[in-house]
Amino acid sequence: MVLSFLIVRVCRVLRVSLTRAHAKPILTTIPSMMQAIEEECPMKREYPSRPIPAVAAVIFSGTKVLLVKRANPPSEGQWSLPGGAIQLGETWREALEREILEEAGIGIEVKSLVAVVDRIVRDKQHRIRYHYIILDYWAEYASGSAQASSDAMDVRWLEIPDLEALGVSEDTVRVIKLAREMRRAANSRAIANRGETCSFTL
Helix, strand or coil, rough: HHHHHHHHHHHHHHHHHHHHHCCHHHHHHHHHHHHHHHHHCCCCCCCCCCCEEEEEEEEECCCCEEEEECCCCCCCCCCCEEEECCCCCHHHHHHHHHHHHHCCCCEEEEEEEEEEEEEECCCCCCCCCEEEEEEEEEEEEECCCCCCCCCEEEEEEEEEHHHHHHHHHHHHHHHHHHHHHHHHHHHHHHHHHHHHHHHEEE
């Protein structure tokens, strides 16, 4: 039913263009066609027609990292990095800051991209039920008091050695450790630069 209605709408757009003999070229109707398709077939998170771009953050405060316990599929009940899908019209940074504020109630200072991860979940018939392309960023805590809200059942500041006991996935732990190494390297460079500056000024 929806498909038939969609075809009718697209054909109407084409017919209007073709009957206007001296009007704009047919190519100008493509945006209208795409808009009609999006309106009738909005992007679904479950069984999507294409991968969904998303963002997440490894957020440090001292030696601890922030994790959230998911309230919704595909990771319901699991501890993972806070984040979510990028909405239409958002930049990745806007999406990241919004998701962290919604899920954990804190502000962050984004530092650098850590990794790009595919999250693909198939059902029993091997159909793709979820497919996210996740941009994982290193960020530092900036403000607020961490508390669960929105899609999170719980939120905690944890030491990295404690992650395994909570059943955090290997991929998530790997990204966290990679972010930690990037953080250490950045701190080492900052210390070295301060030393060079002092040596020069003296």
